[in-house]
Amino acid sequence: MTKISEIEAYILGKEITSAQWASLMVLVKVKTTDGRVGWGETVSALRAEAVANFVKKINTVLKGSDVFNVEKNKLEWYKHDFNMTISLESTTAYSAVDIASWDVIGKELGAPLYKLLGGKTRDKILVYANGWYQNCVRPEDFADKAKEVVKKGYKALKFDPFGPYFNDISKRGLDMAEERVKAVREAVGDNVDILIEHHGRFNANSAIMIAKRLEKYNPLFMEEPVHPEDMEGLKKYRANTSLKIALGERIINKHQALHFMKEGLVDFLQADLYRIGGVTETKKVVGIAEVFDVLMAFHNAQGPILNAATLQFDAFIPNFLIQESFYDWFPSWKRELIYDGTPVDSGYAIIPERPGLGVEVNEKMLESLKVKGEEYFNPEEPVWVVKGTWKNY
Ligand SMILES: O=C(O)[C@H](O)[C@@H](O)[C@H](O)[C@H](O)CO
Ligand SMILES: [Mg+2]
Numbered sequence: 001m002t003k004i005s006e007i008e009a010y011i012l013g014k015e016i017t018s019a020q021w022a023s024l025m026v027l028v029k030v031k032t033t034d035g036r037v038g039w040g041e042t043v044s045a046l047r048a049e050a051v052a053n054f055v056k057k058i059n060t061v062l063k064g065s066d067v068f069n070v071e072k073n074k075l076e077w078y079k080h081d082f083n084m085t086i087s088l089e090s091t092t093a094y095s096a097v098d099i100a101s102w103d104v105i106g107k108e109l110g111a112p113l114y115k116l117l118g119g120k121t122r123d124k125i126l127v128y129a130n131g132w133y134q135n136c137v138r139p140e141d142f143a144d145k146a147k148e149v150v151k152k153g154y155k156a157l158k159f160d161p162f163g164p165y166f167n168d169i170s171k172r173g174l175d176m177a178e179e180r181v182k183a184v185r186e187a188v189g190d191n192v193d194i195l196i197e198h199h200g201r202f203n204a205n206s207a208i209m210i211a212k213r214l215e216k217y218n219p220l221f222m223e224e225p226v227h228p229e230d231m232e233g234l235k236k237y238r239a240n241t242s243l244k245i246a247l248g249e250r251i252i253n254k255h256q257a258l259h260f261m262k263e264g265l266v267d268f269l270q271a272d273l274y275r276i277g278g279v280t281e282t283k284k285v286v287g288i289a290e291v292f293d294v295l296m297a298f299h300n301a302q303g304p305i306l307n308a309a310t311l312q313f314d315a316f317i318p319n320f321l322i323q324e325s326f327y328d329w330f331p332s333w334k335r336e337l338i339y340d341g342t343p344v345d346s347g348y349a350i351i352p353e354r355p356g357l358g359v360e361v362n363e364k365m366l367e368s369l370k371v372k373g374e375e376y377f378n379p380e381e382p383v384w385v386v387k388g389t390w391k392n393y
């Protein structure tokens with residue numbers, strides 16, 4: 001049996017760039033007794049140290065287990081961590097361990113994950129750009145950067161046009177948001193999809209006003225229009241708007257995902273492998289979504305290992321819409337860490353073909369990237385924004 005000999009976590013980072021969360025990553029390494037290594041990745045805003053600490057506790061529970069027994073291993077951690085179902089730190093730490101376990105499994109069997117999970121339903125992955133609008137404030141800033149994205153070949157792009165508004169939005173805020181969206185729509189034309197990110201920060205009435213203002217620009221979807229726990233607000237939004245709803249980046253288990261789908265409150269599910277339980281749980285969630293005719297648009301905002309693991313899913317799932325990608329706007333060290341193994345070309349990502357997640361990790365870089373993991377705090381800008389956009393004009 002392929003026994004786990006050690007599970008380690010490293011917090012990697014460099015200068016704060018597009019946003020605090022983009023500058024750190026928790027890299028997880030699963031080693032086995034026969035010398036095999038698998039990689040996982042996770043992070044959660046303001047929680048890098050806490051998540052890395054949970055990985056150490058998972059190591060205590062799973063050391064000596066068979067890395068192939070992903071279901072049994074998850075049950076073991078679930079049994080010992082009494083609060084896994086209500087702890088983001090626990091579920092993201094475990095998700096990274098599961099992803100690394102599947103990397104080992106693929107390498108042991110000599111196959112990329114997509115071959116183990118369902119083969120190729122598509123030969124390349126349609127992606128949308130995120131992270132491209134750093135320091136955009138005025139409508140013309142957004143328009144100029146959007147043109148650059150389209151010039152790179154992207155067929156879709158996502159952005160948050162709401163500046164520093166939180167929970168409520170004023171008429172002036174609505175005007176500025178509309179001017180930014182209008183400028184982007186005019187810059188990219190009608191054949192490029194625009195996706196509106198709300199970052200789950202509005203009450204229902206504000207989100208409904210936003211929808212009524214922006215529907216004329218035909219957005220592909222409205223992402224997290226209301227606060228993530230606001231089910232009643234989301235029902236009110238659904239009843240008063242006709243735009244497609246995308247959400248899921250903050251869902252931490254399949255039961256939560258089912259609830260949104262049973263209530264008919266999501267059209268495109270943005271689950272993230274690093275939140276919802278890694279490969280093992282994500283493949284179950286994809287199946288549930290298929291039953292509800294919900295398409296997958298995986299959240300994918302962290303780093304290169306997660307990006308590779310997500311592309312392995314995009315290759316085979318039948319209910320695929322589009323894939324988020326920060327890849328071209330990552331801090332360069334994140335691309336270099338995997339020898340730039342998953343480039344985007346003309347708006348499509350390739351499917352990594354090496355065994356496991358399909359990418360190699362440049363271990364020589366690790367020492368220089370290790371950091372303690374304290375995020376810097378800026379009271380003027382929450383950790384989740386694309387840097388320099390939490391402003392009005
Ligand atoms: O849809 C997305 O990609 C996310 O909302 C990002 O924009 C967040 O900033 C990040 O996930 C915070 O951790
Ligand atoms: Mg989002």
